[in-house]
Amino acid sequence: MSQNDEKQQLNNRLDKCRHKLEAAQKRADKAMIFQFETEIKQISKKLAQMNHKDSFDLNKERKALLAMPFIRELTKAEQADQGSLKKSVKGLIIVHPITKIGKQLNLEVMTGFSPIEF
Known part of the structure; x- marks a missing residue:
């Protein structure tokens, strides 16, 4: 359960x-x-x-x-093709503002968190 x-x-x-x-x-x-x-x-x-x-x-x-070094908002094109974005950037975590963690972070738009620059 x-x-x-x-x-x-x-x-x-x-x-x-x-x-x-x-x-x-x-x-x-x-x-x-x-x-x-x-x-x-x-x-x-x-x-x-x-x-x-x-x-x-x-x-x-x-x-x-928040400890990850690279944080930025995702563009509309990146949001539309998240699969290829995740394949190209290892360790990328995408957070939507409506989820619990998104609300906790006070996000306005979809945001990507990554250990490497993207």
Whole structure:
């Protein structure tokens, strides 16, 4: 199971537990209230850990890209023929502004990051 699927599943469980907790509080069922509160805490903790790991990995990737010596925007012609561009420049990484890493880098246009000049 992918990490996004696991996050979605945990969010669904968290939502169900919150609704069940609300119902248990209306009934004043102390045992069920305690059970759902502990489950909510566990699920929230797991989600927080997953989100922290995601942000850590994203920040690590961002730093690696910014450490590359050659960074420049791609022209329209290069964007149209990315395959030949990637073949001609070894180690080229192209980042789109809509992706997570693109948003993290505050990119406006498609940008290439490379260890060699291109």
